[in-house]
Amino acid sequence: MSTSPTRKYVLFGAFLALSLGLDQWTKMLAREILKPRGPFNPKVVIDGFFDLRYSENPGVAFGMLQRLPGGRLLLTLGAVAAFALVIVYLRKLDPHATRLQIALGLVGGGALGNVLDRVNYGRVTDFIVWRVKTHEWPTFNVADAALCVGVGLVMLDMLRAPAPPASTTASSA
Secondary structure: OOOOOHHHHHHHHHHHHHHHHHHHHHHHHHHHHHHOOOOOOOOEOOOEEEEEEEEOOOOOOOHOOOOOHHHHHHHHHHHHHHHHHHHHHHHHHHOOHHHHHHHHHHHOOOOOOHHHHHHOOOOOEEEEEEEOEEEEEEEEEHHHHHHHHHHHHHHHHHOOOOOOOOOOOOOOO
C-alpha cells in the first residue's frame, strides 16, 4: 500500500494545530477564569486528585532557569531551535511512520504554545494540578502535556524500532 509523501506533513500539521489550538484556548480560559480566583482558591475538579489553579512560570519546566539573565530570550531561541530540529527530522521521516508524525506534531505544537506565551506575556501560563493526598506535581498546561506525550511516543518508537541486522563477516582460517 502506497502512502503519499505529503501525508506526513498533513498529519504533522493536524496534530500541531490541535495541540497548539487547545493549548492557547485553555490558557486564555485560565487567564480569564482562574487568574481572578487567586493562587489559594483553585477550582477543584476531582477532590484530592485534580485541580485547576492559575500560575505563571517565567522559567522552563518546574520553574527551572527563571532567574537566568536574558532567560526569556534564551529560552525562546532554544524552543525555536528545537522546533527547527523537529522540522528537519520530519522531512527525513519515512511517510509510513504515522506514530512519529503524530509525535512530532504534538512536540511542535507544545513547543510553539509555550513560545507564544513567552513572547506575548514574558512567562508561560500553567493551570493543571495533579495531586495524590499531600503530594502535588508541578503545575503544567496543555502544551507541556503535548510535549510529554509526543516525546513519549518518540521514545516508544525508538524502543520498538527493529534492530539493525547483525553484520556477518567471514573469517578466513
